[in-house]
Amino acid sequence: MIKTHLFSVGMILVAISAFALTGCKSAGEEGAQRYAWPLATASPEDTVTQIYSEKFAEEVFRLSNGEMKIQVYANSTLGGDRDLLETCADGDIPFVVQNTAPQVTFMPDLAIFDLPCVFDTIDDCRETIDNPEFYSLISDIYTEGGYHLLGMADQGFRVMSTNKAISDFSDFKGQKIRTMENSYHLAFWKSINASPAPMSFSEVYIGLQQHTIDAQENPYEVIVSNKLYEQQDYVVETNHLPHLISLMVNDEFFRNLSKEEQEIITEAAKTATIYARQQSDERIADRMATIEESGTKILTLSDEVRNEIRQSSRGIYDSIKENISEDIYNTYLKKE
Numbered sequence: 439m440i441k442t443h444l445f446s447v448g449m450i451l452v453a454i455s456a457f458a459l460t461g462c463k464s465a466g467e468e469g470a471q472r473y474a475w476p477l478a479t480a481s482p483e484d485t486v487t488q489i490y491s492e493k494f495a496e497e498v499f500r501l502s503n504g505e506m507k508i509q510v511y512a513n514s515t516l517g518g519d520r521d522l523l524e525t526c527a528d529g530d531i532p533f534v535v536q537n538t539a540p541q542v543t544f545m546p547d548l549a550i551f552d553l554p555c556v557f558d559t560i561d562d563c564r565e566t567i568d569n570p571e572f573y574s575l576i577s578d579i580y581t582e583g584g585y586h587l588l589g590m591a592d593q594g595f596r597v598m599s600t601n602k603a604i605s606d607f608s609d610f611k612g613q614k615i616r617t618m619e620n621s622y623h624l625a626f627w628k629s630i631n632a633s634p635a636p637m638s639f640s641e642v643y644i645g646l647q648q649h650t651i652d653a654q655e656n657p658y659e660v661i662v663s664n665k666l667y668e669q670q671d672y673v674v675e676t677n678h679l680p681h682l683i684s685l686m687v688n689d690e691f692f693r694n695l696s697k698e699e700q701e702i703i704t705e706a707a708k709t710a711t712i713y714a715r716q717q718s719d720e721r722i723a724d725r726m727a728t729i730e731e732s733g734t735k736i737l738t739l740s741d742e743v744r745n746e747i748r749q750s751s752r753g754i755y756d757s758i759k760e761n762i763s764e765d766i767y768n769t770y771l772k773k774e
Contacts, residue, residue, distance in 0.1 A: 474509035477533035478516040478525075485659060486593050486721065487683055488512050490714035491535045494588075494685060497706035506702060508533065527584035532691045538590075538682045539618055545583045547762045548576075550770050552622035554678045554751045555744060560594050563680045564715065572769045579766075580684075586692040588685045588707035591714035593657035594722045595677035599670040600653035604737060607746040615653040616642050622754055626678065629751045646670065657681040658725040659718075667734045674737045678747070685710065 477495060481487035488510070495508035516522065516531060519540035526534040527544075542548045557563040566572055567590050580587040598604070600613060611631040617623045619636040627634035635651055645651040646669035654666060655676070661667055685707055692700060730736060739747075759767050767773075 471505060471507055474507040475533060476511055476516065476531050477508050477535065478511045478522050478531050479535045480514045480517070480519045480522060481512060481536070482663065483512050484663060486591065486714055486718045487535055487537075489717050490591050490683060490685060490710055493713045494533075494535075494706055494710035497709050498703060501702045501706055502699075506699065526686065526688050529688045529690060532688050533686070535683060535685050538684055539620060539623075541583075541684070542620065542622075545579050547579045547766055549622060549758050549762055550576075550766050551682055552620065552626075552679065553755060553758055553770070554626045555748045556771065557677075557680065560592065560680060560719075563592070563682075566770060566772070567682070569769070572766070575763065575766050575769060579763075580686055581689055584689055585686040586689045588687055588703065589711035590685070591683045591711050591718065593659050593681040593683065593718050595675075596655050596657055596679045596681050597661070598653055598655045598674040598676045598678075599661055599666055599672065599734075600674060601671045602652065603672055603735075604674045604739070605743075607743050607750075613652050614650075615655060616645060616651045617655065622758060623679075625754050625757065626751055629753060630747055631750075642666065643669065658722045658729075662725040662728050667729045667732055670734055672735050672737055673729055675739060676747070683714070 477491055479487050479491055491510045491512070495510055498506050498508055517525065519536055520543075522531065522534045522536060523541060523544055525531045538548050538551050542552065557566070567576075577587045598615065600615075602609060602613065604610065607630070610627075613632040614635050615627055615632050616637045617627060617634045624634045624636065632653075637645060637651065642651070642654050643664060643666060646654065646666060653670070655678070656666070658673075661673065667673065687703070692703070695703070726736060
């Protein structure tokens with residue numbers, strides 16, 4: 439089984455190598471695209487990330503009258519998040535769609551998205567992302583990293599699942615919660631007196647089942663697709679961070695395309711971004727229904743508790759502000 443998988447990946451990489459050797463776009467004089475351009479994600483097929491990727495590929499094909507083709511490779515077929523970032527920057531894989539969290543290591547200014555509890559609604563977040571001034575600043579960061587940002591969708595907010603009802607700020611104290619290995623995420627949970635525990639995602643379900651951790655945090659889609667709610671009594675709408683998904687392309691690849699091809703890709707990305715956001719909203723409602731039908735309760739925090747969380751996490755704002763562009767920080771928070 440493993441040998442078969444490695445052979446399949448090897449064949450894909452051979453095709454990508456051929457793509458790289460024949461140039462970024464059409465096959466020159468022949469006027470036809472010789473190989474489908476790879477688009478890679480580390481996410482499973484049944485996710486907004488996949489929906490975003492597939493819609494983008496479909497729109498590129500449609501707008502180009504079938505002359506431009508993109509092949510989507512999901513579920514870490516071509517590598518994990520870090521691998522994909524590196525191979526995209528190197529130009530081996532032109533398109534990547536992924537959550538912004540792993541990108542902070544490569545582009546520190548993206549830590550702006552780790553500021554906790556900035557928005558009350560996901561629409562507020564989207565309005566900020568789409569603000570031309572902010573989007574331009576963030577796009578420049580991607581360009582400096584070797585990428586061209588085509589769009590940003592999301593999976594709504596990240597929320598907390600736990601076996602303890604959370605109604606007061608003090609209820610967070612001592613909760614051993616699994617987080618990603620992100621210093622700002624760890625600092626946030628420590629600031630509200632929880633006990634964050636970095637852990638590989640593949641170990642989370644068993645960790646909850648065996649009570650080596652009390653809680654975890656993820657968007658609704660991840661909680662349901664991985665059946666994490668089966669091991670938890672409550673989902674708490676902490677809404678502490680937006681789970682943003684970026685669609686990007688290698689910058690040199692993009693610049694080497696014709697103006698017409700660039701316009702097609704840009705237009706396709708806009709359509710796909712709107713579609714992915716709509717799908718995210720619909721899927722969240724569906725996932726919430728699934729959780730409630732299972733008997734797991736969804737808890738909404740009061741404005742008072744949310745304000746206490748904001749106040750307790752002010753130190754993270756100061757830390758991030760010290761390490762990123764002042765213009766990005768102020769524009770994201772709508773400060774003059």
